[in-house]
Amino acid sequence: MKRDNMKDNQQELFPIVDIEGTVIGQATRGECHSGSKLLHPVVHLHVFNSHGDVYLQKRPEWKDIQPGKWDTAVGGHIDYGETPEAALQREVREELGISDFESIFVSMYVFESQRERELVYVHRTTYDGEIRPSTDELDGGRFWSMKEIRDAIGKDVFTPNFESEFQRFFNTLLPSQL
Numbered sequence: 001m002k003r004d005n006m007k008d009n010q011q012e013l014f015p016i017v018d019i020e021g022t023v024i025g026q027a028t029r030g031e032c033h034s035g036s037k038l039l040h041p042v043v044h045l046h047v048f049n050s051h052g053d054v055y056l057q058k059r060p061e062w063k064d065i066q067p068g069k070w071d072t073a074v075g076g077h078i079d080y081g082e083t084p085e086a087a088l089q090r091e092v093r094e095e096l097g098i099s100d101f102e103s104i105f106v107s108m109y110v111f112e113s114q115r116e117r118e119l120v121y122v123h124r125t126t127y128d129g130e131i132r133p134s135t136d137e138l139d140g141g142r143f144w145s146m147k148e149i150r151d152a153i154g155k156d157v158f159t160p161n162f163e164s165e166f167q168r169f170f171n172t173l174l175p176s177q178l
Contacts, residue, residue, distance in 0.1 A: 029064075043123065056071060
């Protein structure tokens with residue numbers, strides 16, 4: 001569905017953090033995504049089903065970063081004054097319509113692109129329930145087999161952030177390890 005009137009709120013306030021996640025200031029989305037490299041925190045949730053498939057979201061064309069690409073099931077900015085745990089719960093509810101999941105913390109790392117620097121809190125979950133992707137925030141989503149993901153890496157299908165994170169943390173996982 002094409003939504004010409006949709007765009008990200010460039011005035012939304014994000015916390016600015018150090019590499020340990022301590023809040024040291026605040027800035028707008030526009031400032032954080034302008035090439036300033038202000039380090040701001042985000043949460044990611046990788047959703048696996050019990051067969052080892054990975055749910056990915058399709059980013060809408062109106063997004064200011066990586067429009068139209070497939071990405072981590074849930075990814076969102078931590079709002080100013082919000083904890084990573086609260087942001088994860090909020091983003092999963094908003095993006096996938098899920099509130100009954102248990103997440104496992106995987107790691108925290110700094111991701112840097114030409115436009116931004118993010119402190120990424122990576123989580124994963126195994127979930128076989130109903131997923132209802134937001135029609136306001138996403139252009140849908142689906143489960144991908146590990147083979148499908150591996151075959152599409154490097155072919156401009158996924159966001160660079162998803163590709164690097166998948167290869168770093170999940171590429172060698174077997175279904176029995178979920």
